[in-house]
Amino acid sequence: MQNKPIRNILGISLLLGFLLALTGCKEAAMEDQREIVAQVSDNVLYWDDVKDFVPENIGKEDSAKIMAGLINKWVLHNLKLQKAEQYLAPEQKDLTLELEEYRSSLLIFKYEQEYINKELDTVVTSQDLKSYYDGFKPEFHLEKPVLNCAYVILPLESSDFFSFRTWFRYHFDDKQEEIAAYCQESAITYYNPEEQYIYFDELAKLIPLETDNPDNLLRYNRFIELRDEEYIYLINIFDYKLKSDIAPLNIVENEIRSILLNKRKIKLIHHLEESLMNEAMDHNNIEIRKKNE
Numbered sequence: 001m002q003n004k005p006i007r008n009i010l011g012i013s014l015l016l017g018f019l020l021a022l023t024g025c026k027e028a029a030m031e032d033q034r035e036i037v038a039q040v041s042d043n044v045l046y047w048d049d050v051k052d053f054v055p056e057n058i059g060k061e062d063s064a065k066i067m068a069g070l071i072n073k074w075v076l077h078n079l080k081l082q083k084a085e086q087y088l089a090p091e092q093k094d095l096t097l098e099l100e101e102y103r104s105s106l107l108i109f110k111y112e113q114e115y116i117n118k119e120l121d122t123v124v125t126s127q128d129l130k131s132y133y134d135g136f137k138p139e140f141h142l143e144k145p146v147l148n149c150a151y152v153i154l155p156l157e158s159s160d161f162f163s164f165r166t167w168f169r170y171h172f173d174d175k176q177e178e179i180a181a182y183c184q185e186s187a188i189t190y191y192n193p194e195e196q197y198i199y200f201d202e203l204a205k206l207i208p209l210e211t212d213n214p215d216n217l218l219r220y221n222r223f224i225e226l227r228d229e230e231y232i233y234l235i236n237i238f239d240y241k242l243k244s245d246i247a248p249l250n251i252v253e254n255e256i257r258s259i260l261l262n263k264r265k266i267k268l269i270h271h272l273e274e275s276l277m278n279e280a281m282d283h284n285n286i287e288i289r290k291k292n293e
Contacts, residue, residue, distance in 0.1 A: 038071045040078040124257045133249045140247040146197040147240040153189040154232045197248040207233045
């Protein structure tokens with residue numbers, strides 16, 4: 001299934017929907033007391049037609065800017081339409097073929113989406129992810145540094161801190177139960193992701209890692225201890241990868257999942273097309289003639 005035509009269809013749909021929603025009716029009845037906000041010749045735009053496009057929970061100034069922008073779009077749309085009606089030849093204004101092509105494309109797109117929604121297997125297993133990752137690992141490069149680490153945030157006055165610090169830094173693997181119990185009792189936050197990597201900038205949102213060069217910080221540190229007025233921060237770094245390195249699996253899992261699902265969708269559409277062709281041929285609903293036959 002091609003993505004570009006679908007995007008074009010959706011884009012056209014949104015544009016048409018927006019402009020149609022903003023297109024005023026040609027009202028002749030004098031009793032129509034609705035508030036008019038703009039008029040181009042006989043085309044009238046009422047407040048009722050446009051109010052739903054203006055968010056409610058914003059200030060008057062912002063609301064006025066949005067309203068002005070919407071009205072301007074509507075006015076320009078109608079001015080362009082008037083000029084098109086005046087200057088285009090009758091054959092140029094005949095859009096029967098284009099409208100039918102658009103309708104056909106939209107119906108096909110909707111049918112394909114319904115078919116995919118019904119038939120698509122959306123379960124992607126860990127083995128599926130790993131198999132694809134192992135086969136295409138060189139294609140996945142990091143855009144920013146990541147690290148595999150454990151970290152803990154403790155109150156500044158934590159009891160038995162130095163014993164815990166020794167376990168956390170030098171005996172992390174051997175003292176897992178003691179570390180977990182201490183953190184359960186005393187830690188504000190404790191993170192032990194095993195083989196999971198996290199982005200450096202995400203960690204820096206939790207811990208004040210003030211550095212202009214995260215690459216060097218990761219290269220030359222395996223243990224980091226920081227303090228501020230309230231907390232002690234400990235980070236035990238087991239591994240790291242820098243920008244442009246091959247990304248770890250857990251960092252690109254969502255991307256791979258999307259790739260695999262998209263491949264399944266394409267395969268489903270190919271299967272649908274083959275089924276339609278075979279069904280039509282079985283019922284003699286297709287006749288293809290050679291040239292000059």
